[in-house]
Amino acid sequence: MSPNPTKKPLPEFRHLDVYEVDDVTVVHFKDQRILEDLAIQELGQELFYLVDVEHRKKLLLNFANVNFLSSGALGKLNSLEKKIRNLGGVVKLCSIQPTIYKVFEITRFNTIFEIFKSEADALASF
Numbered sequence: 001m002s003p004n005p006t007k008k009p010l011p012e013f014r015h016l017d018v019y020e021v022d023d024v025t026v027v028h029f030k031d032q033r034i035l036e037d038l039a040i041q042e043l044g045q046e047l048f049y050l051v052d053v054e055h056r057k058k059l060l061l062n063f064a065n066v067n068f069l070s071s072g073a074l075g076k077l078n079s080l081e082k083k084i085r086n087l088g089g090v091v092k093l094c095s096i097q098p099t100i101y102k103v104f105e106i107t108r109f110n111t112i113f114e115i116f117k118s119e120a121d122a123l124a125s126f
Contacts, residue, residue, distance in 0.1 A: 015043045018050065024126050025056040026119065029066050034073040044076040051080070057089030060122050064095035074107060081112055090114075094122040 017028040027047070034040060050056040061077075081091045094116040096104065104110045116122035 013046045013049075015039065016046050021123055022126075024058045024060050024123060025050055025054075026060045026062060026123075028062045028064065032065055033068040034066060034070060037072060040070065040072040040076060043073070044079070047076065047080050048083070051083055051087070051089075057084060057087055058126055059084065059089070059091045060119065060126075061091060061093050062095050062119050062122075063093060063097065063100060064119075066100060067097060069100055069103065074103070074109065077109070078112070090126075092116065092122050092125065094119050 015030050017030060019026055027050070029043075031039060031043075034043065047059075050059065059080075077091075084091050092114045095118060096115060101110070101115070104113075104115070114122075114125065116125065
């Protein structure tokens with residue numbers, strides 16, 4: 001990671017704000033509540049586009065804007081993590097609200113993903 005990383009914007013997505021910091025793809029979720037099946041399907045397509053089409057192997061998912069996640073969204077995250085791990089990459093998470101972190105603990109997602117308090121801490125870990 002360079003001492004002064006620059007943010008390079010990537011293609012526009014409906015549910016995601018995406019940019020690149022060095023070789024890490026940083027993803028911010030636009031939706032505060034990720035609940036509806038259609039939105040979850042679209043969100044999954046956008047995340048998998050980054051991996052399948054753009055060949056991104058280092059993803060940082062920033063949950064600062066997210067207040068609620070459904071079990072369907074958790075399933076998408078699990079599938080994304082498996083896919084990237086099988087390609088030799090990594091997904092890390094940051095800025096998770098306490099209520100969502102409790103869900104991550106209950107579902108043991110906190111043992112699957114490295115989770116950081118801040119985006120800066122997470123970026124420094126790559």
